[in-house]
Amino acid sequence: MNLLVLLGPLYRQQAGRLMLALMLGLVTLFAGVALLGISGWFLTAAAMTTAGLAFNLFGPSSLIRGLSLLRILARYGEKVAGHDATLALLSTLRSAVFTRLFARIPLRQTASATGAPTSHADLMSRLTADIDQLDSLFVIGVSPLVNGAFAALLLGTVLALALPTALLPVLALLSLGIFGVPLALVLLARGPARQVVRHAATMRGMVIEAVESGDDLRAFDQTMLAQHRFEALNLTLAKGRRRLARTGAFAAFALQALTAAALVCVLLNGLEALSSDRLSGPVLVGLLLATMASFEAVSAILRGVARFGLAAASAERLAALLETPCAIEAEAHPVMLPPSLDIELIDVSFAYAPDRPALQALSLKIAQGETVALTGPSGSGKSTLFQLLLRLRDPDSGTVSLGGIDLTWADPEEIHATVALLEQDAPVFMGSIRDNLLIGNPHAGDGALWEMLDAVQLSATIAALPDRLDAFVGETGSTLSAGQARRLCLARTLLSRAEILLLDEPTASLDPALEEAILFALPRLARGRTLIVATHAPTSRLQGFDRHLRLSAKGGLESA
Numbered sequence: 001m002n003l004l005v006l007l008g009p010l011y012r013q014q015a016g017r018l019m020l021a022l023m024l025g026l027v028t029l030f031a032g033v034a035l036l037g038i039s040g041w042f043l044t045a046a047a048m049t050t051a052g053l054a055f056n057l058f059g060p061s062s063l064i065r066g067l068s069l070l071r072i073l074a075r076y077g078e079k080v081a082g083h084d085a086t087l088a089l090l091s092t093l094r095s096a097v098f099t100r101l102f103a104r105i106p107l108r109q110t111a112s113a114t115g116a117p118t119s120h121a122d123l124m125s126r127l128t129a130d131i132d133q134l135d136s137l138f139v140i141g142v143s144p145l146v147n148g149a150f151a152a153l154l155l156g157t158v159l160a161l162a163l164p165t166a167l168l169p170v171l172a173l174l175s176l177g178i179f180g181v182p183l184a185l186v187l188l189a190r191g192p193a194r195q196v197v198r199h200a201a202t203m204r205g206m207v208i209e210a211v212e213s214g215d216d217l218r219a220f221d222q223t224m225l226a227q228h229r230f231e232a233l234n235l236t237l238a239k240g241r242r243r244l245a246r247t248g249a250f251a252a253f254a255l256q257a258l259t260a261a262a263l264v265c266v267l268l269n270g271l272e273a274l275s276s277d278r279l280s281g282p283v284l285v286g287l288l289l290a291t292m293a294s295f296e297a298v299s300a301i302l303r304g305v306a307r308f309g310l311a312a313a314s315a316e317r318l319a320a321l322l323e324t325p326c327a328i329e330a331e332a333h334p335v336m337l338p339p340s341l342d343i344e345l346i347d348v349s350f351a352y353a354p355d356r357p358a359l360q361a362l363s364l365k366i367a368q369g370e371t372v373a374l375t376g377p378s379g380s381g382k383s384t385l386f387q388l389l390l391r392l393r394d395p396d397s398g399t400v401s402l403g404g405i406d407l408t409w410a411d412p413e414e415i416h417a418t419v420a421l422l423e424q425d426a427p428v429f430m431g432s433i434r435d436n437l438l439i440g441n442p443h444a445g446d447g448a449l450w451e452m453l454d455a456v457q458l459s460a461t462i463a464a465l466p467d468r469l470d471a472f473v474g475e476t477g478s479t480l481s482a483g484q485a486r487r488l489c490l491a492r493t494l495l496s497r498a499e500i501l502l503l504d505e506p507t508a509s510l511d512p513a514l515e516e517a518i519l520f521a522l523p524r525l526a527r528g529r530t531l532i533v534a535t536h537a538p539t540s541r542l543q544g545f546d547r548h549l550r551l552s553a554k555g556g557l558e559s560a
């Protein structure tokens with residue numbers, strides 16, 4: 001349903017070009033059926049004409065040449081208009097889905113029985129391969145059916161005029177070809193198509209996982225295991241594709257059988273009409289060839305329908321993605337945050353799953369400009385608290401407010417401009433050192449960038465690189481050490497103009513001396529802004545902070 005809501009306006013945008021493709025398809029079909037019918041009649045009539053009798057060769061032969069040309073041009077035009085519209089449609093659809101993606105991140109990382117995406121690899125698969133699979137939804141879903149109905153009308157009119165006795169049985173056979181066989185194909189192919197699309201997506205996920213964890217798999221000597229799992233899935237996928245191909249071949253066979261039955265029917269009725277002089281021989285040949293051409297047009301439906309199962313399975317996956325609830329619901333008429341931004345949590349509880357509480361009845365206040373060290377055992381909910389303060393998630397109960405404004409009333413964009421977060425696994429983006437820093441503050445000049453690199457003790461390292469601030473950092477910061485990458489992300493967050501800074505283990509991967517120096521410098525680097533640092537560093541290194549809060553293992557507050 002959601003997908004229809006999304007697709008409807010997109011189809012309307014391309015309606016002109018799609019209609020043009022449809023019309024040109026009908027012209028192609030008309031030219032094809034007429035071409036074969038008239039050619040059959042013409043060749044037979046010309047062969048039966050004795051030498052002395054006059055036979056007008058020029059009229060039919062120029063008609064045949066005209067129809068051939070019309071068919072070629074109409075087919076070309078149909079392909080250009082159809083593909084043009086489809087490509088534009090897909091690109092708009094991809095952008096529309098991509099825009100809706102951010103509101104659904106972070107995904108709930110639980111096994112899903114609803115078909116909703118559960119991993120980022122699956123999400124990527126839906127945005128790329130599944131949307132590509134829809135490329136011919138119009139061409140295969142609508143156009144062949146209209147073409148089939150038009151072929152039936154065309155052949156029906158000709159038979160009604162020339163051979164009425166064959167009309168009903170041939171139309172019955174043609175209708176079976178247009179509706180019955182494709183319907184059976186859709187029903188039979190639905191299961192295998194769903195499996196193929198799902199397995200192909202899982203395979204793509206496996207490839208991404210293998211690339212990301214390749215070094216670890218090699219180190220544990222587990223690459224064979226990964227290969228075996230991949231091979232097993234590959235075999236299952238191939239089996240599913242074979243089942244789909246077999247179903248398609250069976251449908252094609254059924255259509256050929258219907259074509260043969262229709263030809264026999266026209267031939268028998270035609271011979272009878274011929275013997276009673278109700279029909280001429282050339283017209284009978286023309287009728288036979290026109291019947292063949294009409295069934296040939298129907299076979300295009302089957303080619304489309306064979307792919308329809310895959311497109312429908314992909315459409316289901318996209319619909320499930322769009323139906324995934326947004327992580328938060330933004331207020332239609334948000335309240336602006338006040339200049340004073342004290343943080344207050346009242347009785348806040350949050351659980352990722354009913355049996356896994358992360359925070360329980362947590363209440364706390366942090367005044368604007370305070371610097372706070374937040375500690376607590378692993379799993380006590382420090383990162384979760386940061387997620388709530390940025391309103392990346394909403395509490396199950398209780399309120400989180402900034403300057404007295406409940407975050408659920410505020411504009412999420414204003415919250416994100418006010419609160420900056422250094423995540424535990426903050427990414428280094430592929431690009432230059434400068435690109436990475438400017439994400440924190442696009443207006444920062446080189447002076448400010450060097451100053452911040454100096455503050456996180458990274459300036460000497462960057463200055464020694466040949467390209468300095470323009471030095472390229474590879475995918476996920478692969479050209480930096482873990483500690484250097486961490487400090488680059490820290491510098492990026494500190495550069496931000498947000499009034500509240502949340503740093504989740506900013507000194508992870510740093511040696512003790514560097515950790516101590518940076519933790520000591522952080523309150524000063526906050527420059528009067530609110531600073532909360534989640535850390536596992538020993539209390540002795542947290543003396544520079546105004547306050548020390550400690551979360552208990554149960555996700556509540558302990559006195560520090």
Ligand SMILES: Nc1ncnc2c1ncn2[C@@H]1O[C@H](COP(=O)(O)OP(=O)(O)OP(=O)(O)O)[C@@H](O)[C@H]1O
Nearest residue numbers: 109352356357358377378379380381382383384385
């Ligand atoms: N995305 C998630 N889905 C399900 N459970 C989660 C998710 N993230 C965290 N949890 C669970 O929520 C609880 C709190 O986790 P959180 O990451 O907030 O703790 P933390 O104090 O930051 O831990 P650490 O010090 O190890 O970083 C843990 O029990 C964790 O297993």
